[in-house]
Amino acid sequence: MLEIKNLHANINGKEILKGLSLTVNAGEIHAIMGPNGAGKSTLASVLTGNPAFTVTEGEVTFNAKNLLELTPENRSREGIFLSFQYPVEIPGVSMVNFMRTAVNEHRKYKKLEPMSATDFLRMQREKKELVEMDNKLANRSVNEGFSGGEKKRNEIFQMAMLDPMLSILDETDSGLDIDALRIVANGVNKLKRSDNASIVITHYQRLLDYIVPDFVHVLYDGRIVKSGGKELALELEERGYDWIKKEVDGE
Amino acid sequence: MEQQYLDLYKAQHESIKKHSAKVMNNLRDAAFSQFEKLGFPTVALENYKYTDLKEPLSIDYGLNINRIPIPVNPYDVFKCDVPGIHSYLYFVVNDGFYPVSDPRNSKLPDGVIIGSVKEVATLHPELLQDYFGKLSSTKEDGLIAFNGAFAQDGFFMYIPENVILDKPVQLVNIMRADVDFMAVSHNLIILEKGAKAQLLVCDHTVDEVRFLSNRVTEVFVAENATYEHYKLENAHNKTTNLSTLLIKQQASSNVLANVITLHNGLTHNMIEIDVDGEHCETELCGMVIADKNQQVDNFTSIIHNKPNCSSRELFKYVLDDSSKGAFTGKLYVAKDAQKTAAFQTNRNILLKKTAKMRTKPQLEIYADDVKCSHGATIGSLDETAKFYMQARGISEEEARLLLMFAFTNDVIENIRIPALQDRMKILVEKRLRGELSKCEGCVICQ
Numbered sequence: 176m177l178e179i180k181n182l183h184a185n186i187n188g189k190e191i192l193k194g195l196s197l198t199v200n201a202g203e204i205h206a207i208m209g210p211n212g213a214g215k216s217t218l219a220s221v222l223t224g225n226p227a228f229t230v231t232e233g234e235v236t237f238n239a240k241n242l243l244e245l246t247p248e249n250r251s252r253e254g255i256f257l258s259f260q261y262p263v264e265i266p267g268v269s270m271v272n273f274m275r276t277a278v279n280e281h282r283k284y285k286k287l288e289p290m291s292a293t294d295f296l297r298m299q300r301e302k303k304e305l306v307e308m309d310n311k312l313a314n315r316s317v318n319e320g321f322s323g324g325e326k327k328r329n330e331i332f333q334m335a336m337l338d339p340m341l342s343i344l345d346e347t348d349s350g351l352d353i354d355a356l357r358i359v360a361n362g363v364n365k366l367k368r369s370d371n372a373s374i375v376i377t378h379y380q381r382l383l384d385y386i387v388p389d390f391v392h393v394l395y396d397g398r399i400v401k402s403g404g405k406e407l408a409l410e411l412e413e414r415g416y417d418w419i420k421k422e423v424d425g426e
Numbered sequence: 427m428e429q430q431y432l433d434l435y436k437a438q439h440e441s442i443k444k445h446s447a448k449v450m451n452n453l454r455d456a457a458f459s460q461f462e463k464l465g466f467p468t469v470a471l472e473n474y475k476y477t478d479l480k481e482p483l484s485i486d487y488g489l490n491i492n493r494i495p496i497p498v499n500p501y502d503v504f505k506c507d508v509p510g511i512h513s514y515l516y517f518v519v520n521d522g523f524y525p526v527s528d529p530r531n532s533k534l535p536d537g538v539i540i541g542s543v544k545e546v547a548t549l550h551p552e553l554l555q556d557y558f559g560k561l562s563s564t565k566e567d568g569l570i571a572f573n574g575a576f577a578q579d580g581f582f583m584y585i586p587e588n589v590i591l592d593k594p595v596q597l598v599n600i601m602r603a604d605v606d607f608m609a610v611s612h613n614l615i616i617l618e619k620g621a622k623a624q625l626l627v628c629d630h631t632v633d634e635v636r637f638l639s640n641r642v643t644e645v646f647v648a649e650n651a652t653y654e655h656y657k658l659e660n661a662h663n664k665t666t667n668l669s670t671l672l673i674k675q676q677a678s679s680n681v682l683a684n685v686i687t688l689h690n691g692l693t694h695n696m697i698e699i700d701v702d703g704e705h706c707e708t709e710l711c712g713m714v715i716a717d718k719n720q721q722v723d724n725f726t727s728i729i730h731n732k733p734n735c736s737s738r739e740l741f742k743y744v745l746d747d748s749s750k751g752a753f754t755g756k757l758y759v760a761k762d763a764q765k766t767a768a769f770q771t772n773r774n775i776l777l778k779k780t781a782k783m784r785t786k787p788q789l790e791i792y793a794d795d796v797k798c799s800h801g802a803t804i805g806s807l808d809e810t811a812k813f814y815m816q817a818r819g820i821s822e823e824e825a826r827l828l829l830m831f832a833f834t835n836d837v838i839e840n841i842r843i844p845a846l847q848d849r850m851k852i853l854v855e856k857r858l859r860g861e862l863s864k865c866e867g868c869v870i871c872q
Contacts, residue, residue, distance in 0.1 A: 223817050226809075251819035263814040267832025276828065277818040284819070316832075317814075333818060 176201050176372055177242075177341055182233035183397075184221045191217040193397030194233070199341065202369040206383055206408060207376045209394035210416040215376045216260060218394070219345040223257045224250050238340070251277075252284035254340030258330040258347050265317040270329075273317045274299065274336055281337060302335035306362040324355035331362040342366075343374045348382035360385030380412035393419055427483050428465045435575055438491050445493040446578035447547030449554045450612065453563055457574025464568040473567065476752035476784050477694045477723040482666040485636050487608035490520060493578065498602045498632075500524055511845040513596035513626065516540060520601060521609035521639075522579055532593075537586035540595060543614060544579045553584055558614055561644045561672040561700070569668055569696075573642045577612040580641075585621035585651075594624035594654075594843050599639070601629075601665065606636040613643040617651040624654040624843060631661045638666040645673040645681075649703065652680040654842055657695075658688065658850075663718065665691040670698075677703025677732070684840055685712035686850070687722050688857050698727045701735050708737035713837040715857050716749035716781075727756035728768065733793075736767040742837050743774040744830055744858070745781035752784040755800065761792040770800040775807060775833055830858050 177199040184192040191214045199205055209215055221228050222235065224247035235242040242250060265273070278298075279289040290298070299313065306328040318326050327347055334342055344363065348356055363373065363386055375386055383391075383405065391407040392399045395416070400423045401407070411419075435442070435458055443451045466483055467474040490496070500517040514531050517524035523542030539546060539553070547554055562570050581597055601609065617623055631637055647653045659667060667690060675681055687693055699708055714722045728737045743751040755770045774783045787800040807829045815825035834854055841847040 225813060246822070247813060247816035248819050248821050251817055257817055259814065259817075263808075263811050265808075265811045265814070265829070265832065267835040268828050273815070273818075273820075273828070276824060277815075277820050280819045280821060280824065337819065 176238060178236045180234050182221065182235060183231045184217060184228050185231060186217070186228050190231075191228075191397055192221065195394070195398055197392065197399060199372050199374060201340075201372055203390065204367070204373045204375060204386065204388045206388035206391045206405075207374060207394050207399075208378065208380075208391060208408060208411055210420070211378070213394045214397045215394050216345055219257055219260075219343050219376060222250075222343060223247055223255060248280070249284070251337070251339075252281050256334050256337055256339035256342045258327070258334060258342065258344045260346040260349060262318045262321075262326040262330055264319045264321075266319050268317050270313045270315060270317055271299070274333065277333070278336060298336065302332055305335050305365055306331045307358050308332050323350035324352065327351055327355065327359050328362070331359050335362065335366055338366075339371065341372050341374070343376065345376045346378065347375070348377055348379065356382065357385060380408045383408045395419060395423055427480070428461075430486075431572070431576075432462060434489070441491050442576065442578060445491065447544045447554075449547050449551065449558045450543065450577060453559045453574055457563070457571050460566075460571035461568060461575050464566065464571055466572070467568045473696065473725055473754075474694070476750070477692070477721065479666075479668075482636075482638055482692055485606050485638070487606045487636070487638055488603065489576065489608050489610070490522070491578070493522065496520060496522065496602055498600070500598065500600050511594065511596065511626070511843065511849070513594045514540065514591075515596045515598070516581070518581055518597065518599045518611065520603065520607060521577070521611040523581060535589050535591065537589060538591065539582065539584040541582055542579050543582045543612065546582045546584075550584075553616065554614070557616055557644065557646055559644070561674060562612070562642050562670070565672075567670070567696070569640055570642055570670055573610055573612055573640050573670070576610040577640075577642070578610070580612040580614060582613070583615045583623070583625065585617045585623045587618040588620040589618075590622040591624065594626050594846070596626045596628065598628045598630060599641075601631040601633070601637045601639065601661070603633055603635055603637070607638075609637070609639040609641070611639075611641050613641065615643065615645040615653075617645075617647050617653050619648045620650045621648070622652045624656070626656040626658065626843070626846060629657075629659045629661050629665075629667060631665050634662070634664070636664045636666075637661070638668070640668045642670045643672065645671070647673065647675045647679045647681055649676045650678045651676075653682075655681070655683040656841065656843070656846065657683075657685045659686065659690050659693060660688045661690050663691045663720065667691075667693045667695075669694070670696045673699045675699065675701045675703060675706045675708065678705045679703065680707045682709040682840070682842065683711070684837065685724065686837070687712075687714045687716070688853060690716070690720055690722060692720070693722045695722075695724045697724065698729070699737075700729045700731070701737065702731050704732045704734045706732075706735040708735070709840065710737070711740040711837050711840045713741070713834050713854075714743040714745070714751055715834070715854065716743070716751060717746035719748050721750045723752040725752075725754045727758065729758045729760075730763040730766045730768060731760045733762060733764040733766065735763065737769070739768075739770040740837060740840070741772045742834055743783060744777065744834065745774065745783055746777040748778075748780045750782045753802075754786045754788060756788045757790070757798065757800070759791040759793050759796055759798065764793045764795045766793060766796040766798065768796070768798045772802040773833070774802075774804045775830065776804060777806070827855075827858055831855055
């Protein structure tokens with residue numbers, strides 16, 4: 176589904192990704208862990224086309240398409256979804272209006288008619304239940320005045336509405352208490368199918384108790400330096416990242 | 427520039443007076459001398475620093491001094507921007523009150539008078555004498571003086587004590603002429619104690635000539651009265667709208683003025699709200715959407731003379747292309763006006779580097795126990811919000827539109843007539859989409 180080869184990217188001239196390679200197939204969950212500043216969030220930004228980052232080398236193929244040539248909106252319409260580490264507040268734009276616009280833009284891309292208001296509301300109701308989201312939130316402005324937990328639930332709600340092929344969860348666990356974490360993880364697990372895939376970016380192992388990965392990768396200094404099964408996450412939790420840094424820096 | 431009007435007045439003042447009301451003529455010569463002294467305002471004056479009137483005033487406009495009826499049926503040319511608003515509908519064609527009121531208008535509540543100043547001057551002269559010109563004649567302003575010299579009629583509304591108008595009054599200014607034309611009118615609105623009224627003023631142009639309007643509106647809001655004034659400007663690019671709105675508030679009154687420029691040529695709105703009683707509430711807001719070479723200048727003052735009042739001012743501008751915006755927010759709190767709470771905000775978005783905005787908060791506070799704040803920002807659209815929307819599959823263009831619409835939303839929320847609010851949302855969206863590069867139902871600015 177996704178193939179990243181030797182990806183280099185920088186922000187304001189500073190190189191962050193230094194030759195990252197990764198393959199994700201349908202049905203898989205990949206966890207990307209690593210110390211602060213390793214480039215985890217940069218990877219998420221580059222995959223979704225954040226204009227702040229410049230790709231200098233390498234290629235990314237998504238379902239046989241050159242992902243790097245697509246605009247951010249077309250990446251989304253092709254089925255890439257990013258759950259933002261810091262969801263953006265947009266005062267004055269209602270959640271309903273925002274979501275309906277997004278859903279209908281996806282449909283237009285697939286040459287489908289816009290969804291009727293009734294169908295949209297029904298779908299919205301269903302998906303809200305998935306993350307136990309408060310009805311009130313839908314009538315408010317996007318993320319405005321939402322608590323940390325509400326913002327993250329709202330991300331998963333949007334993910335459910337847009338039904339992506341590949342979802343990237345960027346530090347979705349940060350700022351969540353244990354109940355919110357469980358709700359968010361449950362939502363993600365319910366959306367899991369054999370034809371979609373997820374990349375879970377996290378600093379801690381905690382989230383992986385709920386969303387169980389097939390692969391765990393360690394990102395350090397802009398590259399994936401170690402990959403393994405879910406037991407690697409436990410090892411990292413226990414031993415920290417220093418031994419990996421030593422291994423890599425000692426090379 | 428002034429000379430042709432000075433000559434015109436000297437040659438025609440008998441005709442001007444003959445076709446006007448006595449109450450207007452009483453002040454006319456004094457206004458003329460004032461105009462002789464002041465001339466038209468130039469950019470050297472603070473109030474007109476950002477509105478250069480040289481070009482629009484260089485045009486040789488016709489004036490309808492002899493009040494020759496304009497051959498137009500407003501019902502034929504006017505397609506309402508706000509259908510379904512259920513209002514009492516009245517027309518002013520250029521500067522004359524159109525004598526036939528809408529046959530669909532239901533009967534006005536007892537004692538309410540709506541008509542032309544001229545007509546009311548004959549029927550109820552007592553209503554005018556205490557009010558007419560009381561606010562405008564004290565001002566040192568060339569345009570107001572010009573208005574005093576040349577205005578021959580205007581719109582009049584009187585709401586008696588404790589009468590609540592069940593529907594908004596809609597006043598449509600239609601500009602209709604075959605030659606470049608100047609309309610000069612002086613409106614008067616009086617709300618007695620405990621009265622309640624909403625007025626929606628729409629500016630429209632139906633011919634492709636140059637228009638200049640100079641309108642002065644005086645509003646008196648007595649104790650416990652509530653007045654809402656909405657102005658919707660939707661005129662073509664060759665229009666120059668120069669308006670003065672002067673409001674005086676008595677104790678415990680509530681005033682909302684919301685001034686929206688959707689489409690225009692050059693606009694200068696002078697708005698002054700004189701809060702002259704305790705426990706008043708004042709809300710002054712406005713919005714501007716401009717592109718091409720459009721210019722809009724809102725020059726506003728709120729004067730707190732008495733204690734325990736609150737005012738809130740909010741203006742938002744979205745400027746594209748080479749358009750120019752200006753905002754001045756004067757706030758005066760007199761020494762005795764303790765416990766005043768006054769908040770002022772002006773936010774502006776420039777969509778292109780070529781657009782210009784000038785904003786000037788101007789606070790003069792002489793009382794020491796007050797809560798006052800002001801804030802002005804000029805910026806561009808929020809890029810992180812735009813990217814967030816794009817990451818959800820919303821096109822960049824649509825994301826920009828949603829953000830612009832969101833930006834103007836709180837001004838629209840400040841419309842207390844639901845049908846007008848709904849309609850305004852649609853009009854603003856159309857305008858932002860570029861579908862309303864001309865006014866609704868008109869075929870001019872294509």
